[in-house]
Amino acid sequence: MANSSTSSRGLAGTTLRINLSTGEIKRYPTDEKLMREWFGGRGAIAKILYDEVPRDADPLGPENLFIMSAGVMSGCFIPAGAKIGFGSISPLTNGHGDSNMGGHLGPTLKFAGYDMVIMSGISPKPVYLFIDDDTVELRDASQYWGMGSLACEPAMKKDLGEDFEIATIGPAGENGIRFSCITHDFGRQAGRTGQGAVMGSKKLKAIAIRGTCGINVHNLDKLTEQVTAIIKRTQTHPNMAPWQKYGTAFFIEWSNDNAVIPTRNFQTTYFEDIKGISGDALVERCLITHKACFGCWMNCGKYTKAVLPGKETVYLEGPEYETGALCGSNLGMTDINQVAYLNWLMDNVGMDTMSGGGVVAFAMECFQRGLITTDDLEGHTLNWGSVEDTEHFVDMVVHRRGIGEYFAGGTKRAAEKIGRGSEKFAMQVKGQEMSGYDGRYAPGMLLSYMTCDIGAHHNRSWTITVDMAEGRDKVEGRAKVVVYLQHIRPLFDCWCICRLFWGELDIEPEEIVESLNLITGWNIDAAEAFKTSEKIWNLVRCHYLERNKANGRTFDYPPARSWEDKIPTGPSAGKGLTKEQIETMLDEYYACRGWDNDGNPSREVLHDLKLDFAADNIEKIGLLGKPLPNGIPAVRGERYKPKAF
Amino acid sequence: MIIYLRAGGQLREKLKPDVDHYTRKVEIDGEKTIAEILKDISVDSAFVALIHVDGKLKDLSFKPSDGQTITLQPPVSGG
Structure with missing residues (x-):
C-alpha cells in the first residue's frame, strides 16, 4: 500500500489532487520536504494556499483550493492523535483560513493511504468524495443535498457501511453562509473560518473514508514506552476525573465568576442565570454518556439530549464551553436544554456555533436597539433568551430570506449593511466572530x-x-x-x-516534540x-x-x-x-x-x-515593514511560566 | 485536622505539593471553608475553577472533614 513507500515516518505516503470541475483525480507521492519544513497540517496548508491560490481569487469561486490534511502525528499511536485540518482562503476573512476537528476522520484518511487531499474547481453537480483505501471516486450526492449534517451522516453510513468515517456540510454550507462548518462523528466540527461554505461552493456535500492500513513510525518501541508512561502518569492527574466528567463545560461558571463570559452580545461579562447553563447543569439534565476521539483517554465529548416543551427531543454532542458561552449567556439563554437545543440546531444546519452564536447575538442587540424590527423578521421578534426567535432567525439566515441575507456573511458584513452605529458592537476581528471570552x-x-x-x-x-x-x-x-x-x-x-x-x-512541549521525533525521525x-x-x-x-x-x-x-x-x-x-x-x-x-x-x-x-x-x-505592493531601529529580537515571544497557561 | 489538597497545572505550582507530585498535606485548626484554607496557604482561589470531593462537586464554602482529599481544578486553557 501507499503508506509503506515513504521514508519519512508518520506519513501515509500519497497526496490526492482532485479537480472538481473535471472530476480528474491524481495521486502524487506526498512532498516530504513540504511536510518537514512546514510540519504538515496547518503549515502545509498555509504554504500550498500561498503558492497556488491567485491573490484575487474569490474564496467561494473555483480558484480557491479546499485542502484536507492529517499531518504527521494523527493516527500514530499517540493518545491525542486524532485531528484533521481543513484549509482554504476564508470566505469570512478573505485571508488564509484553517480549522480542524477531532473524531476519527484524520487517522482514517491516513489508514486509507493519504496524507492530504487538495481540491480545486467546482463540481457541476453535488458530489461526495468516496475513499475506500485505493478506490477514490467522486460520487453523486444529489440524494443527500439539502439534508442536515446530523441527518446526512447516518444516512450515508446506512448506505455505505458503519465503518466509513464521514464528514458533511449542512444547508448553511450549501447556501454559502460564510460561517458554515464541517461536521463529523455526529458532533465534531471544523467550525472556524467558513470551511463548510467553501465545501458547499464546490458542491462537495460530504467526504466518506474507509481505511484499513497502518502507519509506519520511526521508533515504535520507544514511542510505545513514552506513550505508555504518559498515559500512566496522567491517569492519576488531578484534572483527569473532572475533565472526563464535565469536559470543557465546567468552565462556564468560572468564566462568569471572573467576569469574562460574554453576555448578551458582549454587553457585559456577568450572567445572573449562569447556574442554569453550567457544566453541572449539563451533566445533571442532559448527559447521556461520555464520548472520545480516536485513541483518546480524556473523553471530553458529552453525548447529550435536549428536552424542551413543544420541541422534539434531539440528541447531540455538546454543548462544550464555547457553545455554552456563545449560544448560552451571549444569547441570554437560562436553561442548559435551550443551549443544547441551539447547539443541535446549528450543528444540523451546518453553522459554526461560535460564529453562529455571535451572529445571532449581534442581531438580537440590533433588535434590542431598534435597528431591525419585526417588519424585518417576517413578523417575529428576536428577544434575548428566546429559542423560538433564534430558530426562526437562523432559518432566515440559512435560507438567505429577507434580512437573513445581511447576516449570511457574518457580523462584519451585516454591520456594514445595517450601519447606524452597529459596527461598534459587531464583535469580530477581520470578519470572524470572537470566541467565548470578553x-x-x-x-x-x-x-x-x-x-x-x-x-x-x-x-x-x-x-x-x-x-x-x-x-x-x-x-x-x-x-x-x-x-x-x-x-x-x-x-x-x-x-x-x-x-x-x-x-x-501538564504534558511538556518537549515531550510532544520527542513524540514527533519518535514518529518521524526528524530529530528536531x-x-x-x-x-x-x-x-x-x-x-x-x-x-x-x-x-x-x-x-x-x-x-x-x-x-x-x-x-x-x-x-x-x-x-x-x-x-x-x-x-x-x-x-x-x-x-x-x-x-x-x-x-x-x-x-x-x-x-x-x-x-x-x-x-x-x-x-x-x-x-x-508597498507593504514590506520598515527596518526596525534596533533590529529584530533574536527570539520572538517569551515562554510563560507557570507553563499550563 | 489533616486534609489533602490535590491540583495540577498552574495550581499545582501554587500549591507546592509535599506528599506526591500533586498533593499537599494541610493541617488546619477546627472547621474551615476551602476558601479560608486556600487563603491560609496563600493560594488565590480565583485560580480554582472546580472543586471535587469524593467525586462530587463542591464550592469554596465547603468545609472538609479530617482526612478528606480535595481536588482543585484550574480553568481550561481555552474552551
Whole structure:
C-alpha cells in the first residue's frame, strides 16, 4: 500500500489532487520536504494556499483550493492523535483560513493511504468524495443535498457501511453562509473560518473514508514506552476525573465568576442565570454518556439530549464551553436544554456555533436597539433568551430570506449593511466572530483576538489566567506572552493532534516534540518547532496583506465597544480598556514580532525565517515593514511560566 | 485536622505539593471553608475553577472533614 513507500515516518505516503470541475483525480507521492519544513497540517496548508491560490481569487469561486490534511502525528499511536485540518482562503476573512476537528476522520484518511487531499474547481453537480483505501471516486450526492449534517451522516453510513468515517456540510454550507462548518462523528466540527461554505461552493456535500492500513513510525518501541508512561502518569492527574466528567463545560461558571463570559452580545461579562447553563447543569439534565476521539483517554465529548416543551427531543454532542458561552449567556439563554437545543440546531444546519452564536447575538442587540424590527423578521421578534426567535432567525439566515441575507456573511458584513452605529458592537476581528471570552478586562485576551491570524479566535492564544496573574489593569508585557502562545498552540494544528492534553494534563512541549521525533525521525528540538510555527505565522500574515492590500495594523483593531464601553455589571463593573492601551499593546506586539509599527513584517525577520520570497512579494505592493531601529529580537515571544497557561 | 489538597497545572505550582507530585498535606485548626484554607496557604482561589470531593462537586464554602482529599481544578486553557 501507499503508506509503506515513504521514508519519512508518520506519513501515509500519497497526496490526492482532485479537480472538481473535471472530476480528474491524481495521486502524487506526498512532498516530504513540504511536510518537514512546514510540519504538515496547518503549515502545509498555509504554504500550498500561498503558492497556488491567485491573490484575487474569490474564496467561494473555483480558484480557491479546499485542502484536507492529517499531518504527521494523527493516527500514530499517540493518545491525542486524532485531528484533521481543513484549509482554504476564508470566505469570512478573505485571508488564509484553517480549522480542524477531532473524531476519527484524520487517522482514517491516513489508514486509507493519504496524507492530504487538495481540491480545486467546482463540481457541476453535488458530489461526495468516496475513499475506500485505493478506490477514490467522486460520487453523486444529489440524494443527500439539502439534508442536515446530523441527518446526512447516518444516512450515508446506512448506505455505505458503519465503518466509513464521514464528514458533511449542512444547508448553511450549501447556501454559502460564510460561517458554515464541517461536521463529523455526529458532533465534531471544523467550525472556524467558513470551511463548510467553501465545501458547499464546490458542491462537495460530504467526504466518506474507509481505511484499513497502518502507519509506519520511526521508533515504535520507544514511542510505545513514552506513550505508555504518559498515559500512566496522567491517569492519576488531578484534572483527569473532572475533565472526563464535565469536559470543557465546567468552565462556564468560572468564566462568569471572573467576569469574562460574554453576555448578551458582549454587553457585559456577568450572567445572573449562569447556574442554569453550567457544566453541572449539563451533566445533571442532559448527559447521556461520555464520548472520545480516536485513541483518546480524556473523553471530553458529552453525548447529550435536549428536552424542551413543544420541541422534539434531539440528541447531540455538546454543548462544550464555547457553545455554552456563545449560544448560552451571549444569547441570554437560562436553561442548559435551550443551549443544547441551539447547539443541535446549528450543528444540523451546518453553522459554526461560535460564529453562529455571535451572529445571532449581534442581531438580537440590533433588535434590542431598534435597528431591525419585526417588519424585518417576517413578523417575529428576536428577544434575548428566546429559542423560538433564534430558530426562526437562523432559518432566515440559512435560507438567505429577507434580512437573513445581511447576516449570511457574518457580523462584519451585516454591520456594514445595517450601519447606524452597529459596527461598534459587531464583535469580530477581520470578519470572524470572537470566541467565548470578553477581553475588555483581560487585555492579553483582547490582544490575542486582535492579532489572531485567522480572525478573532482563542485557539491561537488564550491568556485569561495570565491577565489575572499579571494584573488585569496592566497591558504592558502582555505581547510577548501572546506571541509565544501564538507559536506553541498552532503547532498542534500542524501536527494534527489535540491541544488539550498539553494544557490540561501538564504534558511538556518537549515531550510532544520527542513524540514527533519518535514518529518521524526528524530529530528536531522545541526551539526549531517554535521557529517553524513562527515562520507559518509570518507567511499567513504576508498572505493576508497581499490579498487585502493595506497596512496590517488597519486590520488588527477590535470593535469600538472594546474601549468605548466599560463593563456595566458584575464583579468587573466599571472596568475596561482605553484606546491608548490598545494602541500600546499593538505597538509592543509588533516590536516583539519584528514587524514595523504599521503591523507589516520587516525584511529582516522574514529573512531570518527563510521567507525572502514573501518579503519580495509584500515589497512589490508597498507593504514590506520598515527596518526596525534596533533590529529584530533574536527570539520572538517569551515562554510563560507557570507553563499550563 | 489533616486534609489533602490535590491540583495540577498552574495550581499545582501554587500549591507546592509535599506528599506526591500533586498533593499537599494541610493541617488546619477546627472547621474551615476551602476558601479560608486556600487563603491560609496563600493560594488565590480565583485560580480554582472546580472543586471535587469524593467525586462530587463542591464550592469554596465547603468545609472538609479530617482526612478528606480535595481536588482543585484550574480553568481550561481555552474552551
